[in-house]
Amino acid sequence: MGRSDPQAFLTELAKLYDKSNKRKSVLVTLKKLPAHKIASKDEANVGLNSSYCLVRATNGKQKISCVLSSGEHLRFHMDLMTLLRASADGLKKKAKTKKLKSSLV
């Protein structure tokens, strides 16, 4: 599984959505990751009480993942939702109902 930084993850996720056709789906998973579970050599940046959000995505064959800290999740969420809105183009739009104008008699 390729662990990457958030921006690279979004780029790869966009490619996964592009590759997915009528038969494939892209599954995105979010999970809390306590700081002590991150195997990082750079221990200075890992706060003892902090938590991270592990984001994984797969299309059944290719797997990608990234880890978000508290400062990164807002921007990431915005970009992720923009990507999802663009990719989920098969959803039904709400049918507009014509309002009948009541004629005053």
Place this chain on the structure above:
Amino acid sequence: SKVVVIVSREMGYIADWNVFESEAHRVLLGDPVGTRYTFKYNNAQGQLILKVTDNRTCVMYKTDQRTDMRKLEALTAWMMENMVASDEAQSTSTTK
């Protein structure tokens, strides 16, 4: 002596969004580390499927309406907010 562990699993799609959302919140706050939230866009059927599970309880919601994207966005934001929160912040925060 044998020890038998019985794990009950409840699964099923919830039709009402408000019920699903409150159940999703309950599952995550009940087990913040063990809970995972997944969403999948099914190309073939044009459906969004959301699932929240802690491996004991599983709540799911599916929709084919584009207007439900806003609900997905709100839930995803809430999930991320709670997942990156530190343990102290989570214990003092409210559900919403």
